[in-house]
Amino acid sequence: MTTPFPTSLGAELRDLLGDDFSMAEAERLSYSYDNSRRQALPDAVAFVRSHEQVESLVRACRRHRVPVIARGRGTNTTGATVPVEGGVVVSFERMNRIVRIDPDNRLAIVEPGVLNGDLQKALAPLGFFWPPDPTSSPWCSIGGNLACNSAGPRAVKYGSPRDNTLGLRAVAGSGEGFRCGTYTTKGATGYDLTRLLIGSEGTLALVTEATLKLTPKPSALRTMRATYKDVGSAARAVARIMAQPVTPCALEFIDDVALGLARAHGGDTVPVAGAMLMIEVDGEPDALPAAADAVAAAARGDGLIELSVARTDEETALLWSARKALSPAQRTISPHKINEDVVVPVSRLPELVDGVKRLAAAHDVLIVCFGHAGNGNLHVNLLPRNDAERTRAEACLHDVFALVISLDGTLSGEHGIGIAKREFMPLALSPATLHLMHNVKDAFDPDGILNPGKLLPPRP
Amino acid sequence: MTTPFPTSLGAELRDLLGDDFSMAEAERLSYSYDNSRRQALPDAVAFVRSHEQVESLVRACRRHRVPVIARGRGTNTTGATVPVEGGVVVSFERMNRIVRIDPDNRLAIVEPGVLNGDLQKALAPLGFFWPPDPTSSPWCSIGGNLACNSAGPRAVKYGSPRDNTLGLRAVAGSGEGFRCGTYTTKGATGYDLTRLLIGSEGTLALVTEATLKLTPKPSALRTMRATYKDVGSAARAVARIMAQPVTPCALEFIDDVALGLARAHGGDTVPVAGAMLMIEVDGEPDALPAAADAVAAAARGDGLIELSVARTDEETALLWSARKALSPAQRTISPHKINEDVVVPVSRLPELVDGVKRLAAAHDVLIVCFGHAGNGNLHVNLLPRNDAERTRAEACLHDVFALVISLDGTLSGEHGIGIAKREFMPLALSPATLHLMHNVKDAFDPDGILNPGKLLPPRP
CATH class of the missing domain: 3.30.465.10 (Uridine Diphospho-n-acetylenolpyruvylglucosamine Reductase; domain 3)
Known part of the structure; x- marks a missing residue:
């Protein structure tokens, strides 16, 4: 669908939006990509400022069957705001009251x-x-x-x-x-x-x-770091923590490969361990000590190496340093990081991490696992260092998703689908579910002009 | 839609369900009503036991364009399970594993x-x-x-x-x-x-x-009762409680009329006051005292008469006695109670309660207000004692809904719409929103066989 952009629509949107509408090359380029590193040129960019403008814009585009792509700040990693079929990118950055x-x-x-x-x-x-x-x-x-x-x-x-x-x-x-x-x-x-x-x-x-x-907002926060001899011990600690009544406000998991990377990049404040949990508990000052103790008790168990509790802001920053070193460390290794955010039921985390390790070995690709363990939401990042590894990583990715589904999990916990995971949707959802989702799409967008090519795979 | 029930469909469903399918008069009568006191005879009752049976049943009914009405135990108060257009009531009571x-x-x-x-x-x-x-x-x-x-x-x-x-x-x-x-x-x-x-x-x-x-489940619970000189003082206490970090696990409001009724019925353990709050705070034993103190501090303020904290199970039961006496007290007064469950933003509760009092006076109908104040969810119960009052109550109800909408509220917090509030939906939702809801209905139920006559008013 690369039909030429209708001249009359351009004029109509210029009338509607004045200088908040642009078809200039520079503007179109700036809004052609997002944090997915995918790219496709839109025909125009509209900076809307009111609900009424959005109504008029969508109606005008619908008359011409021209795609409309809503865009916040383009920080998504799935290509969800890349205008793959051209059309008008509607940026909401000036509608920010x-x-x-x-x-x-x-x-x-x-x-x-x-x-x-x-x-x-x-x-x-x-x-x-x-x-x-x-x-x-x-x-x-x-x-x-x-x-x-x-x-x-x-x-x-x-x-x-x-x-x-x-x-x-x-x-x-x-x-x-x-x-x-x-x-x-x-x-x-x-x-x-x-x-x-x-x-x-x-x-x-x-x-x-x-x-x-x-x-x-609770006024007090307690930060803890627990290191374990292996991934299984850490995952079992997660299940114990989630089975008692005090829910932490952060329960982050980092696997051994990620810890190794972070240590190579961030220095020896990063602990050596088979796996690590970062745990935060919030609450009112009077209640926090008891809450933190309950979570710490659950974190202790077979395979624990060390549980550290931060007593000062400096100690808190130190405990988080390993986690913070992780992103730059990954960038140094691979410019073509494939970052996924699969989810499995908490109790299946050990199987997921073990399975990913097996797949990393089988496909000969470096993979790090870390993320929001309390939700079973793991960032599985494939880090190919060259074109050959990149091809192997793509093949590995399919196996990772199949593993996740076999563990009663799903494709994404918080990144979404966009274009990146669209082709994998039939792994997670049955034809009947996808059919109903298409019907829902038609109920809201009868001509299919909103963000075409995203989220749902084409109807069979 | 009172076309005769297709004989072939009856035979097909009998084949599918055996003795779990009935067209007997007694069975049809038993499943003709719910807790709304409305009534309409279904053509048949099906007691399903598996997903596969439900699939076959819906497909068969769809071929004949016969209504299908899902039913749990019929405790709803809006007529949501009354088969107003006949058809097959599908009871899930035997599918209970x-x-x-x-x-x-x-x-x-x-x-x-x-x-x-x-x-x-x-x-x-x-x-x-x-x-x-x-x-x-x-x-x-x-x-x-x-x-x-x-x-x-x-x-x-x-x-x-x-x-x-x-x-x-x-x-x-x-x-x-x-x-x-x-x-x-x-x-x-x-x-x-x-x-x-x-x-x-x-x-x-x-x-x-x-x-x-x-x-x-938190292992400890603290129950408190706070009485206030007027409804406004109680409502402001609710807003204070909801603006601090410890959220109670129950925050129930009872107005002066309801308290008077409860006292007449339940005796003088029920306090005399302009309004009352029942408050429960849960948590782990170590943390509970601080949490309960924080909520109690917020409950105190201008207009408080007394704050009682239960120390034993007997004291807890005593504190709840006023609330428990309320339902039988209402039944004694009016067999034709109209019970609504409107919701407004918490800060608008005083305006709602005051407005309802004005409407009760204007229409000369007895109305009691009580309910889940922490959500702004109020049971507004109209208690007509005879036919003349019943007619006035119906007129009053329309004004109550209009008042709720004017306060940024909505028709129902937890009872739903069913047939009872269907005609009022256009008060709460714009034509565009209702149009989209109809489209969604069509997306799932293209022939309109599922629970016809409920929730959505007819398309204009």
């Missing part, structure tokens, strides 16, 4: 372009936070978080965007503007369109406003 | 006919619970809880079924069996069909298996 913060009702109303980190800064003095915390938090947008259901370490205690959003205003692919959800924390009034839109990667509707559920 | 309880992964897999209370009993020895706790918990089914997104007091801390369900197996109105969701607590693999089905009242699909998210 915090409309209202309402602590009495534990909610905030924001435009989609608000950065996650900016919202957190605005909430902090009021004693609240919005739980989703992707690593890209300082520069990713709330709209993008909602589109991909992006979470981070805190999800283990506080949930993902689907658990922390009350309602949305949006524009469907039909051009219809609508509201869904409530301003309340409970609701049983019709179908849950809010959660349906969250994680739909801009394929059903463009979100123009979100009512977010806020959580009071 | 707890398939698997998996504490390591904090999940349970159940058939829809399992009673909420039976699941809680099975979970208790393992230290877990499933948070949704409607008052009907001992005799309502999990399938019904999912269909109506039914919750109860604990939702303020632990959420409703939408927040506590990981995945579903179901049969769409098309006759397609499918799975959605995951066995993991995180997932970003396609559209969230799980939450879409929850609260859809059997109009999209029949749930045949649910994977529920379990929560470790």
